[in-house]
Amino acid sequence: MLARLGLSFCLIGGLVSPASAAAPSIQRQAIEAGRTLAQSHCATCHAIGKRGQSPNPQAPRFATLAQRYPLDNLAEAFSEGILVGHGPMPEFQFDPDQIDSLIAYLRSVQSPVKKAKKRAPK
Template sequence: MPTYRVLAILAACVLTPACSPAPAPEAAAPRPATPSPTSSAQGAAQGQAFAAAHCASCHGVARNSLSPIPQAPAFEVIVNTPGLTPQTLATWLRDSHNYPEMMNFEIAPEQLDSLSAYMLTLRNTR
């Protein structure tokens, strides 16, 4: 068989979709977990209960509430700090009570998400 015929057959096969190998399926990009409204509301409710039980003796934990200890910022003041994001709030919550000479309080890692979710409900919506 002449070389040009082999090349013509190969070219026809490559250019014909039936002969072309199927493209590899693209891996679906992992979808970020987005909390459902119910789980977000549930988390915020758990955070509110945690705040009332563990934070209210020092901080104002409800909208328009003052802190019993003036040096402890009200939650509403914290979440309305310019530039605050959910990530920076979680970091702040984790690291903000590391002054043993002033307070002996630690927020368990499993409580951070729900407390943060509750606190963010106190943001001004302007």
């Protein structure tokens, strides 16, 4: 009985593990697709990586976007077209798969939020 139970867990584990292992691969593919989109549509004005300054000083760096805007809110703007932004901000509209990839890429390059240093009272 225990042998069958152990075999059952092994078989179930074998069925679950490949799907779990595929998730990081799918995420990497989405991030790479988002990076490609950012490179072709955004890099003229924005610093799209984790470091560097934006070629257009009015264009925020991708690494700090989450400090300005909730990234999930950008998904709607990407689908409807971003009308407000730095000047001259072109109007882009992306399909749902492109939006998911671009958001995945944006999440991957976010800088950690710096905490203010506490000062000792005088």
